[in-house]
Amino acid sequence: MAVSIHAPRINNNDDQVKLIALDVAIGQKVDRGAVIGQVETDKAVVDIEAPAEGYVIGLQAEVDTMVEVGSILVWLGESADEVVPAAAAVETRAGQASGAPTAKARLLLKRHGLTADQVPAAGERLTAEDVEHYVAGKGGRTAQASGSPVATRIDRLPDVPGALRPLRPDERGMVNTVSWSRDFAVPGYIELEYDPQPWDAYAKDYADRHRLMLSPLLSLMAWRLVELARETPALNATHVGEQRYEYGEINLGFTVQAGETLYLTVLRNADTLDESGFVNAQGDIQRRAAGHRLVPAELQGATISFSSMARWKVSRHIPILPPHTALMVAHAVSADGRHVLGATYDHRVLNGFQVVNTLRKLSKPAVPDRKKENTQ
Amino acid sequence: MSLNQAAIEDAIKQKLIQICETLGEDASDLAHDELIPASGLIDSAGLLELLMWYESHFAIPLKPEEITIDNLGSIALMAEYVIKRKGQA
Numbered sequence: 426m427a428v429s430i431h432a433p434r435i436n437n438n439d440d441q442v443k444l445i446a447l448d449v450a451i452g453q454k455v456d457r458g459a460v461i462g463q464v465e466t467d468k469a470v471v472d473i474e475a476p477a478e479g480y481v482i483g484l485q486a487e488v489d490t491m492v493e494v495g496s497i498l499v500w501l502g503e504s505a506d507e508v509v510p511a512a513a514a515v516e517t518r519a520g521q522a523s524g525a526p527t528a529k530a531r532l533l534l535k536r537h538g539l540t541a542d543q544v545p546a547a548g549e550r551l552t553a554e555d556v557e558h559y560v561a562g563k564g565g566r567t568a569q570a571s572g573s574p575v576a577t578r579i580d581r582l583p584d585v586p587g588a589l590r591p592l593r594p595d596e597r598g599m600v601n602t603v604s605w606s607r608d609f610a611v612p613g614y615i616e617l618e619y620d621p622q623p624w625d626a627y628a629k630d631y632a633d634r635h636r637l638m639l640s641p642l643l644s645l646m647a648w649r650l651v652e653l654a655r656e657t658p659a660l661n662a663t664h665v666g667e668q669r670y671e672y673g674e675i676n677l678g679f680t681v682q683a684g685e686t687l688y689l690t691v692l693r694n695a696d697t698l699d700e701s702g703f704v705n706a707q708g709d710i711q712r713r714a715a716g717h718r719l720v721p722a723e724l725q726g727a728t729i730s731f732s733s734m735a736r737w738k739v740s741r742h743i744p745i746l747p748p749h750t751a752l753m754v755a756h757a758v759s760a761d762g763r764h765v766l767g768a769t770y771d772h773r774v775l776n777g778f779q780v781v782n783t784l785r786k787l788s789k790p791a792v793p794d795r796k797k798e799n800t801q
Numbered sequence: 802m803s804l805n806q807a808a809i810e811d812a813i814k815q816k817l818i819q820i821c822e823t824l825g826e827d828a829s830d831l832a833h834d835e836l837i838p839a840s841g842l843i844d845s846a847g848l849l850e851l852l853m854w855y856e857s858h859f860a861i862p863l864k865p866e867e868i869t870i871d872n873l874g875s876i877a878l879m880a881e882y883v884i885k886r887k888g889q890a
Contacts, residue, residue, distance in 0.1 A: 637868075712853070716856075735844065736847070
């Protein structure tokens with residue numbers, strides 16, 4: 426029975442990877458565990474290993490193209506003359522008829538809801554350029570050839586004179602975020618006002634005890650969110666296919682404004698820290714964000730997030746969900762002193778009751794409740 | 802760069818005023834021995850900006866454990882810490 430080898434997921438934010446090497450040929454025998462190729466994202470290169478011994482009977486992707494995570498790259502058979510399963514045969518390189526789409530073209534066709542027979546091929550095979558040309562001719566948008574699957578660009582320049590300007594990394598991140606939110610999430614928003622006194626008192630006591638220069642208030646609130654996510658795994662999850670994907674670690678996203686740059690810093694494995702360790706780590710990452718000294722790993726992989734716009738005295742802000750997250754808490758303090766905790770949530774993962782319940786718990790420190798529990 | 806305490810305090814005060822202005826606050830009356838975090842004029846993000854400037858302007862890389870109210874809590878303390886770190890106290 427034929428065995429398929431799929432494109433692996435390297436990190437949670439990349440639904441596509443680049444196939445940079447495919448070191449096998451049709452008919453070649455491979456051993457179980459043998460490295461048959463490599464894929465990469467902007468952050469890492471990963472070997473692809475054969476899950477079983479077998480003969481290569483089908484190659485389904487081309488080197489130097491972006492492939493969907495989970496898509497089939499290679500078919501292995503028990504013998505060299507085994508045929509690729511019928512459902513996949515139409516897509517195999519060996520069985521391609523004239524005009525069959527390239528891997529990248531197939532991705533674009535899928536993204537635009539098109540079929541290969543709708544798009545004329547300029548050459549022997551249907552290419553990504555053919556699809557982009559076709560979509561452009563329809564006045565629509567085309568996918569970026571090498572970017573995120575959700576990143577899009579306007580295909581036609583406006584008629585008004587102007588100049589194209591490359592995006593900074595943080596601006597590209599913002600595009601990816603809002604595009605993911607538009608294309609995949611089903612965002613809802615809920616907010617409630619809360620009494621700030623318990624949190625202010627708790628943060629002041631904490632700061633006095635630790636002689637802190639910087640207020641730990643927001644870090645302490647973010648820590649409370651981590652605790653709540655530990656208690657309720659759905660808060661720290663996303664939706665994939667028809668299932669909920671609950672993360673095995675809590676990577677806390679936290680927005681930091683550094684000049685004109687807005688960072689979503691990511692403190693990984695926040696659930697492994699205690700309160701003090703978390704506050705210290707948050708302080709450190711915030712300070713390095715302010716100095717634009719973060720490393721890439723600290724800017725990706727958020728599984729749940731916290732954002733505050735208290736400094737801007739807005740009465741409300743509705744954040745966009747970072748990719749593959751289901752909850753971002755939004756803290757605000759209006760000019761007239763109203764304290765608000767809001768949350769943008771992916772309605773595919775969470776319902777309103779769960780979010781309200783979370784915000785209510787988050788609206789006060791855990792310690793008073795624990796003391797109360799201890800006296801009962 | 803002058804390591805005169807008064808000159809350092811003035812430089813810190815000017816930067817503090819500048820940051821507070823972006824937050825819609827006027828820090829010109831802030832006393833040099835007044836605790837900055839308790840003044841209500843500046844938030845944590847503003848303090849971070851002040852610290853980043855402080856490290857850069859006076860060439861004093863700060864370790865996390867140095868960022869305490871006792872070392873850097875007021876304009877005067879911040880200036881004293883510059884001199885202390887520069888070994889001229």
